[in-house]
Amino acid sequence: MDNDQNYLAELKRLREENSFYKELIDELPFSFSYYSQKYARKLEKSLEECTSPVIAETSLENTSDKNVLQISSAFDPLDEMEAILLPILDQIPHHIVFIDQKGYITLCNTQAAKDHGVDREEITGKHIRDLMKIPDEKIMILESLRMEKELVNHEIWDRNYYNVNTKIIRNPDGSIKRVVGVFYFLHAIKEAEKQALAGRIAAGIAHEIRNPLTTVRGYLQLLQGNLGPEISELFTSLLIPEIDRANNIISEFLSIVRPAKAHDERLNVEEFFESYLNKFMKTQALLFNVEYIFNKDACTKNLFFTGDKEELLQVFMNLFQNSVQAKGNLDLKVNITLKKADDYIQFIFADNGHGIESKILANIFDPFFSTKDYGTGLGLSVSRNIIESHNGMLSVSSNEDGTSFFIELPLA
Structure with missing residues (x-):
């Protein structure tokens, strides 16, 4: 008990x-700067462009602006509290x-600045409208300030948010000191809902189309045996x-709108490519008269990742077919390189084809986008969905010397 009292x-x-x-x-009526070698800390005071002096205290071991603690001349515990809270609030995925x-911003967490495409240090100290970029009357945190009323789960259906909560912090005299706003960013939720709805509609339409096709195919096969050889050949070679x-x-x-459940397993990187993928790639290369080369870094040994072997094989088959269909009269070369980069494994699928025009490069992963007369335009879209379902990323670069696809998958 005595120890507690002494501590307090x-x-x-x-x-x-x-x-x-x-x-x-x-x-003190002057500016100054003081550095302590013993504590490796710097203390500055500036009277310039301030109605009241500002003290900036920082450690030279970490002198980035975001770690500078500014304290107004009239010491305010709330300022220190905001500085302490900021690293914690930066971990929260909401605004x-x-x-x-x-209405001027005193604190803005990383997620809010990132989603609005601004620099946190630059937006702090500016008006909230500079962050939101919408009229003042639509900014709910300003409405809470004007009405002096807190908002609880206030829904807004616009391009920014769907749910807003505010909290008012008051001075001892009852006047408003801060309004804290917590905003739930709408984009990801809205996109997920749109995709889910599109998936349900598309699956229903596809089902309704597939049923009559199956019926027609069955009757064609039934009729085939009762027709002359020429008509029967037409059925076999074209209609069916x-x-x-x-x-x-x-x-x-x-497979795009309703992906199949993956059968994930722990895979050894080198075994997957050398023992599993390579045999299929070599067969395809031989079939289409393509020169196939496989390279790997020495540091890829004893690395593992989690994935569905059949789905990943489909990705590489799609990329290979894409190269073959676009090669024209070239002697096609396909090179797959296996690398380790940070905490993921990278596969580079490169060919020496004619390349993809820059004006259409951004559209190649869109469903049904194809430059080929008989292409479905779904191969690359399916491939990207498969890689993203593995928590990975599929990207592309292309020029007149060829095209390279970059597949990145997290290590297990």
Whole structure:
């Protein structure tokens, strides 16, 4: 008990001493800069462009602007609290903004700045409208400030948010000191809902189309045996294959809007490529008269990742077919390189084809986008969905010397 009382007394004394020194420095009528080698800390005071002096205290071990603690001449515990809270609020995936009684931002977490495409240090100290970029009357945190009323789960259906909560912090005299706003960013949720709805609609349409196709195919096969050889050959060489092609397009489309559940397993990187993938790639290369080269870094040994072997094979088969179909009269070369980069494994699928025009490069992963007369335009879209379902990324670069696809998958 005595130890607790002594601790509290010492804490009170240190706080009073700290406040005394802050007040003393605040009263000094000049600017200065002081550095302590012993504590590796720097203390600065500036009177320029300020109605009241500002003290900036920072450690030279980490002198980035975001770590500078600024304390106004009239010491305010809330300023220190905001500085302490900021690293914690930066871990929250929603938008958190503090504004003062005039609507100027005193705190803005990383997620809010990132999603609005601004620099956090630049936006702090500016009006909230500079962050939101919408009229003042639509900014709910300003409405909370004007009405002096807190908002609880206030729904807004616009391009920015769907749910807003605010909290008012008051001065001892009852006036508003801060309004804290927590905003739930709408984009990801809205996109997920749109995709889910599109998936349900597309799956229903595909099902309704596939049923009559199956019926037609069955009757064609039934009639085939009762017709002359010429008509029977037409059924075999054209009609039935075209129905099968339509069914395949529907299957690929369904794999985009309603992906199949992956059968993930822990895979050794080198074993997957050397023992599994390579045998299929070599067969395809031999079949289409393509020169195939496989390279790997020495540091890829004993690395593992989690994935579905059959789905990943489909990705590489799609990329290979894409190269073959676009090669024209070239002697095609395909090179797959295996690398380790940070905490993921990277596969580079490169060919020496004609390349992809820059004006269409951004569209090649869109469903049904194709420059080929008989292409479905689904291969690359399906491939990207597969890689993203593995928590990876599929990207592309291309020029007149060829095209390279970059597949990145996280290591297990």
